[in-house]
Amino acid sequence: xxxxxxxxxxxxxxxxxxxxxxxxxxxxxxxxxxxxxxxxxxxxxxxxxxxxxxxxxxxxxxxxxxxxxxxxxxxxxxxxxxxxxxxxxxxxxxxxxxxxxxxxxxxxxxxxxxxxxxxxxxxxxxxxxxxxxxxxxxxxxxxxxxxxxxxxxxxxxxxxxxxxxxxxxxxxxxxxxxxxxxxxxxxxxxxxxxxxxxxxxxxxxxxxxxxxxxxxxxxxxxxxxxxxxxxxxxxxxxxxxxxxxxxxxxxxxxxxxxxxxxxxxxxxxxxxxxxxxxxxxxxxxxxxxxxxxxxxxxxxxxxxxxxxxxxxx
Amino acid sequence: xxxxxxxxxxxxxxxxxxxxxxxxxxxxxxxxxxxxxxxxxxxxxxxxxxxxxxxxxxxxxxxxxxxxxxxxxxxxxxxxxxxxxxxxxxxxxxxxxxxxxxxxxxxxxxxxxxxxxxxxxxxxxxxxxxxxxxxxxxxxxxxxxxxxxxxxxxxxxxxxxxxxxxxxxxxxxxxxxxxxxxxxxxxxxxxxxxxxxxxxxxxxxxxxxxxxxxxxxxxxxxxxxxxxxxxxxxxxxxxxxxxxxxxxxxxxxxxxxxxxxxxxxxxxxxxxxxxxxxxxxxxxxxxxxxxxxxxxx
Numbered sequence: 001x002x003x004x005x006x007x008x009x010x011x012x013x014x015x016x017x018x019x020x021x022x023x024x025x026x027x028x029x030x031x032x033x034x035x036x037x038x039x040x041x042x043x044x045x046x047x048x049x050x051x052x053x054x055x056x057x058x059x060x061x062x063x064x065x066x067x068x069x070x071x072x073x074x075x076x077x078x079x080x081x082x083x084x085x086x087x088x089x090x091x092x093x094x095x096x097x098x099x100x101x102x103x104x105x106x107x108x109x110x111x112x113x114x115x116x117x118x119x120x121x122x123x124x125x126x127x128x129x130x131x132x133x134x135x136x137x138x139x140x141x142x143x144x145x146x147x148x149x150x151x152x153x154x155x156x157x158x159x160x161x162x163x164x165x166x167x168x169x170x171x172x173x174x175x176x177x178x179x180x181x182x183x184x185x186x187x188x189x190x191x192x193x194x195x196x197x198x199x200x201x202x203x204x205x206x207x208x209x210x211x212x213x214x215x216x217x218x219x220x221x222x223x224x225x226x227x228x229x230x231x232x233x234x235x236x237x238x239x240x241x242x243x244x245x246x247x248x249x250x251x252x253x254x255x256x257x258x259x260x261x262x263x264x265x266x267x268x269x270x271x272x273x274x275x276x277x278x279x280x281x282x283x284x285x286x287x288x289x290x291x292x293x294x295x296x297x298x299x300x301x302x303x304x305x306x307x308x309x310x311x312x313x
Numbered sequence: 314x315x316x317x318x319x320x321x322x323x324x325x326x327x328x329x330x331x332x333x334x335x336x337x338x339x340x341x342x343x344x345x346x347x348x349x350x351x352x353x354x355x356x357x358x359x360x361x362x363x364x365x366x367x368x369x370x371x372x373x374x375x376x377x378x379x380x381x382x383x384x385x386x387x388x389x390x391x392x393x394x395x396x397x398x399x400x401x402x403x404x405x406x407x408x409x410x411x412x413x414x415x416x417x418x419x420x421x422x423x424x425x426x427x428x429x430x431x432x433x434x435x436x437x438x439x440x441x442x443x444x445x446x447x448x449x450x451x452x453x454x455x456x457x458x459x460x461x462x463x464x465x466x467x468x469x470x471x472x473x474x475x476x477x478x479x480x481x482x483x484x485x486x487x488x489x490x491x492x493x494x495x496x497x498x499x500x501x502x503x504x505x506x507x508x509x510x511x512x513x514x515x516x517x518x519x520x521x522x523x524x525x526x527x528x529x530x531x532x533x534x535x536x537x538x539x540x541x542x543x544x545x546x547x548x549x550x551x552x553x554x555x556x557x558x559x560x561x562x563x564x565x566x567x568x569x570x571x572x573x574x575x576x577x578x579x580x581x582x583x584x585x586x587x588x589x590x591x592x593x594x595x596x597x598x599x600x601x602x603x604x605x606x607x608x609x610x
Contacts, residue, residue, distance in 0.1 A: 041586075047585070047586050047589050048589075049589050049590045049592065049593025049594070050590075050593060051594060051596065051597065111556065112560070115484065115556075115558040116558060116560045279589060281583065281585030282585075283583045283585055283586065290564065290565070291562065291563070291564075291584060291585060292561065293544075293545075293559075293561045293562075293563065293584075293588065294548070294561075295547070295548055295552075295559065296548070296549070296550060298585060298588065
């Protein structure tokens with residue numbers, strides 16, 4: 001129960017038996033899970049609160065049966081002392097982020113864009129006479145995120161974005177992912193959060209089970225292969241207003257992560273925002289960005305030159 | 314003190330004629346601030362039994378699946394199952410809840426108590442993390458910070474209801490909607506009742522200034538913690554039941570700066586992780602509040 005004490009704290013000593021939630025299985029109480037959780041946080045920046053340990057346990061279970069670990073503490077050895085620990089950690093991270101990509105995966109991010117971030121950016125751009133918005137989906141995988149952003153921007157074009165033009169840059173390292181992203185063909189899983197209205201508006205039938213992104217949608221997105229740790233390439237991606245980089249940094253070691261984040265910082269315009277995956281954080285990775293909380297999500301903000309704490313973002 | 318608020322004062326002052334509330338609140342508040350080992354089970358049981366409705370709530374909750382499957386038939390047994398601290402909170406929130414009749418709520422009562430309970434838990438957790446010496450007081454002030462919302466619901470029901478509607482429609486804070494439409498805030502009206510009830514001075518400051526930390530005098534750290542917890546709850550879907558348009562850079566908040574001065578540990582707090590912890594605990598907060606209040610209305 002994560003030290004919140006479901007109610008009111010210190011009652012743990014008062015209660016003769018901790019009967020609460022006793023039926024959820026003793027396995028979850030194994031301290032090895034907490035160690036695995038902390039290890040993942042330390043390495044990848046992905047954090048799972050105590051109350052969600054069951055999710056972590058189910059993700060570990062799959063890897064545990066593959067490597068033949070009998071209990072979480074044995075599996076912890078696979079992640080920390082065995083020779084192939086780095087590979088195993090990567091496989092576990094794959095399990096943890098699996099199924100993360102579908103369209104409209106994070107409505108709170110889009111709400112924050114719509115209600116706060118874009119109005120703010122547009123206002124400051126207008127003052128300078130700039131009309132163009134640039135959004136970058138860094139690590140776009142098979143394209144769900146950039147297509148979501150394209151739909152979102154098109155839907156706002158009559159209102160919020162009526163005086164703006166916009167473009168989306170979508171990059172990934174994996175060639176196969178990029179081929180799939182450019183094709184833009186999606187099944188039910190990827191479209192599970194996409195309304196019937198949007199499906200009809202922005203997709204065309206492909207075969208009996210799948211839909212394909214319309215040319216209008218595709219025309220907003222420029223796909224490119226980019227290695228985020230490639231300094232020379234990163235230098236040419238300047239002038240971004242918002243960067244999405246969800247569940248990508250988790251695979252980098254601390255030094256590379258810092259370098260990538262510094263590139264993001266340099267590539268964003270002042271007042272620009274960086275979005276990470278829901279459970280990711282830059283704690284102890286970077287202190288140039290400011291963490292800004294929005295309802296149900298948070299993002300990293302690049303303050304304008306001369307900003308001092310206290311003035312509102 | 315402005316004109317609208319002055320008109321309200323006599324109506325607020327008449328509030329303590331409502332049965333049981335002040336009777337139960339004073340001893341409860343005193344008891345809730347004792348360390349756990351000095352709490353007297355018999356005394357808490359006595360307070361619970363004082364009000365039949367509340368006694369029933371406690372039994373119902375002790376029998377809810379949240380606390381395992383068993384048969385709890387007495388108040389004393391319920392106290393052991395639920396823990397005294399938890400029961401005291403239930404008691405306090407139930408007795409305040411009774412203050413407002415069902416038809417006068419401007420907010421959904423469940424939503425209000427989720428927010429208050431969430432704020433109580435977050436404030437206490439924050440207090441523990443930064444080394445504030447009295448986490449139980451932090452809990453208590455978090456739980457009661459919005460007393461003024463109950464006052465407004467009760468004494469200017471229709472106007473306040475319009476405020477909440479406006480706030481929800483525009484996505485602004487209730488505080489701002491009150492400033493614009495009522496001419497006073499729940500901080501100001503809450504303070505009048507807090508003084509009338511002779512609530513402790515620091516609690517009264519939290520009630521009055523949790524949206525205006527800079528005006529807090531003696532209890533600035535406590536007020537700051539509740540202010541930050543209130544923001545965190547509203548950002549983690551434990552707000553007032555509508556989408557509030559907000560972007561908060563905590564380190565830039567005046568409460569943050571003021572709290573860091575007294576409690577430097579705050580500066581190194583992993584806020585992203587803290588937020589995820591709150592989200593993780595949310596389900597249980599909702600479960601707890603729903604178990605107490607859902608069947609009631």
